[in-house]
Amino acid sequence: MSPAARLRRLRPDWVNNPKVWRTEVLAGLVVALALIPEAISFSIIAGVDPAIGLFASFTMAVTISVVGGRRAMISAATGAVALVIAPLNREHGFGYLVAAVILAGVFQILLGAVGVAKLMRFVPRSVMVGFVNALAVLIFMAQLPEMHDVPWAVYPLIVGGLALMVFFPKVTTVIPAPLVSIVILTVITLAAGIAVPTVGDKGALPSSLPTPGLPDVPFTLDTLTTVAPYALAMALVGLMESLMTAKLVDDITDTRSNKTRESIGQGIANIVTGFFGGMGGCAMIGQTMINVRVSGARTRLSTFLAGSFLMVLCIVFGPVVSDIPMAALVAVMVMVSFATFDWHSIAPKTLKRMPAGEITVMALTVAVVVATHNLAIGVVVGTITAMVIFAKRVAHLAEVTAATDPDGSQVVYRVTGELFFASSNELVTQFDYATDPDKVVIDLSGTHIWDASSVAALDAIETKYAQRGKSIEIIGLNRPSAQIHQKLSGELTGSH
Numbered sequence: 001m002s003p004a005a006r007l008r009r010l011r012p013d014w015v016n017n018p019k020v021w022r023t024e025v026l027a028g029l030v031v032a033l034a035l036i037p038e039a040i041s042f043s044i045i046a047g048v049d050p051a052i053g054l055f056a057s058f059t060m061a062v063t064i065s066v067v068g069g070r071r072a073m074i075s076a077a078t079g080a081v082a083l084v085i086a087p088l089n090r091e092h093g094f095g096y097l098v099a100a101v102i103l104a105g106v107f108q109i110l111l112g113a114v115g116v117a118k119l120m121r122f123v124p125r126s127v128m129v130g131f132v133n134a135l136a137v138l139i140f141m142a143q144l145p146e147m148h149d150v151p152w153a154v155y156p157l158i159v160g161g162l163a164l165m166v167f168f169p170k171v172t173t174v175i176p177a178p179l180v181s182i183v184i185l186t187v188i189t190l191a192a193g194i195a196v197p198t199v200g201d202k203g204a205l206p207s208s209l210p211t212p213g214l215p216d217v218p219f220t221l222d223t224l225t226t227v228a229p230y231a232l233a234m235a236l237v238g239l240m241e242s243l244m245t246a247k248l249v250d251d252i253t254d255t256r257s258n259k260t261r262e263s264i265g266q267g268i269a270n271i272v273t274g275f276f277g278g279m280g281g282c283a284m285i286g287q288t289m290i291n292v293r294v295s296g297a298r299t300r301l302s303t304f305l306a307g308s309f310l311m312v313l314c315i316v317f318g319p320v321v322s323d324i325p326m327a328a329l330v331a332v333m334v335m336v337s338f339a340t341f342d343w344h345s346i347a348p349k350t351l352k353r354m355p356a357g358e359i360t361v362m363a364l365t366v367a368v369v370v371a372t373h374n375l376a377i378g379v380v381v382g383t384i385t386a387m388v389i390f391a392k393r394v395a396h397l398a399e400v401t402a403a404t405d406p407d408g409s410q411v412v413y414r415v416t417g418e419l420f421f422a423s424s425n426e427l428v429t430q431f432d433y434a435t436d437p438d439k440v441v442i443d444l445s446g447t448h449i450w451d452a453s454s455v456a457a458l459d460a461i462e463t464k465y466a467q468r469g470k471s472i473e474i475i476g477l478n479r480p481s482a483q484i485h486q487k488l489s490g491e492l493t494g495s496h
Contacts, residue, residue: 024297024302025301025305027290027291027297027305028302028304028306028308029179030178030179033324034287034290035057035287036199036321037326037329038057038287039053039056039077040199043082043203043279045082045086046082046086048094053279054077054205054206054314055206055276056077056278056280057076057281057310058278059276060076060273061310062308064303067265067268069257069260069261070258071298071299071300072253072291072297072302073245073257073291074288074303075282076281079142080241088226092226096215096223096226097279099215099223100230100234101274101278101280102271104238105266105272106267106271108235108238108239109264116239117262120243120259122387124361124386127382128248130365131244131369131382134366134375138375139285139333140333142333146326146327154326154330157185157189158331158334160188165181165331181332182324185331186324186328189325196326196327197325198322198324199321199326200321206314206315209315210276212275212276214275237282240380241375243262249288252292266283269281285375345362364382365381391421391422394417398418398426402432411436411439413441413442413443414443414445414446415427415443415446416446416447417446423454424451427454431465433464433470434468436470440465441473444477448478449484451484452488455484458485
């Protein structure tokens with residue numbers, strides 16, 4: 001194969017598709033506009049200059065567009081990461097924050113390499129629904145400060161922006177409705193001289209590109225021990241949000257993503273961001289929803305352009321961008337919140353059919369996320385709760401039935417269901433040790449031994465019969481069960 005043919009084969013199929021180009025370019029522009037006030041706000045949370053958050057959003061988006069495992073997903077400076085590293089910046093200074101960002105990237109690469117992404121299979125659907133709904137609530141709640149104690153003109157501007165985004169797609173979908181809404185509201189406020197809060201009120205925009213450099217910290221063991229706990233927390237929170245967002249985009253687009261590559265890519269992006277003096281970040285769920293669900297983007301181009309446009313808008317068009325009314329961006333985020341929420345999940349018909357345990361898990365996930373403003377904590381609590389409910393439910397599925405031979409010489413106990421730590425605890429109580437004949441057979445062909453607790457329970461049963469001078473025979477073990485039983489039997493209770 002010639003080099004030219006090989007190059008054509010590697011080229012994405014959308015390169016020569018003008019419609020896709022238009023969608024991706026406009027989506028990237030809308031996301032870039034929405035990123036500016038968010039990045040500035042997160043900088044304030046972290047206690048750093050607004051330019052630091054904007055630089056982080058630029059480097060994260062551009063880098064992850066190349067090395068990430070989920071196309072069209074937006075990564076930038078985020079509130080969750082800002083909350084984690086803010087105490088480090090406050091107590092030790094900006095140099096330590098940058099060092100933590102770089103180390104967090106290293107941790108993410110290591111975690112990705114050892115397969116942390118595979119843990120996503122243990123996140124139940126009820127937690128995923130709760131995650132999505134909590135995300136929608138947080139996005140909406142984040143807009144409330146922009147509607148409090150503001151000039152009255154802000155409210156009709158927000159309503160007008162929402163109306164434009166609802167009705168403009170009925171006219172044409174060539175141009176994203178959020179972009180139309182932002183442009184029209186900006187023109188109206190400037191032409192009419194309406195005094196309302198603008199993007200410029202959030203903070204000064206940078207006037208030049210970031211330059212690479214090493215963090216200003218002593219390279220000692222003390223620095224490492226100071227930075228490491230914050231870096232690990234940032235790595236875990238960032239990966240959790242990024243992988244959950246990737247899974248959400250998978251569902252929306254009906255495509256699969258490489259979660260391991262995404263995990264490693266997040267690490268690379270944070271390392272690059274750290275060396276350019278950024279505050280680090282992870283996948284941005286709200287902006288990803290703007291990109292994928294609202295604007296219809298599907299490729300890496302939109303992610304790359306979101307970061308690129310962000311710097312162009314700040315450096316070249318800073319004065320124009322500063323005049324964009326915050327009401328226009330609030331309207332966009334309110335629409336994103338409404339579109340993100342899974343309304344079907346709270347419909348009365350759905351709630352009537354859904355098991356009470358799953359409703360509890362979904363509601364608890366939402367409650368914890370809203371209370372802590374941390375999506376990662378909510379997902380962990382929801383998943384653990386779901387596992388506890390599941391364990392409690394299946395613990396009662398191990399049943400024991402007895403059949404005594406007509407001549408009374410032996411009894412056969414047949415065990416069905418799954419044997420693990422929860423169900424095996426009740427197993428010991430289901431045998432009639434005193435009145436059973438001298439020979440007891442336990443048929444395990446209808447079950448599976450999952451852990452040491454089950455083997456310990458079988459040993460306890462055998463000991464109780466032996467104390468009464470009765471013999472016990474275990475039959476029907478499948479190969480994995482036989483292996484774990486043979487390996488551990490007699491080693492857990494001290495009997496040999």
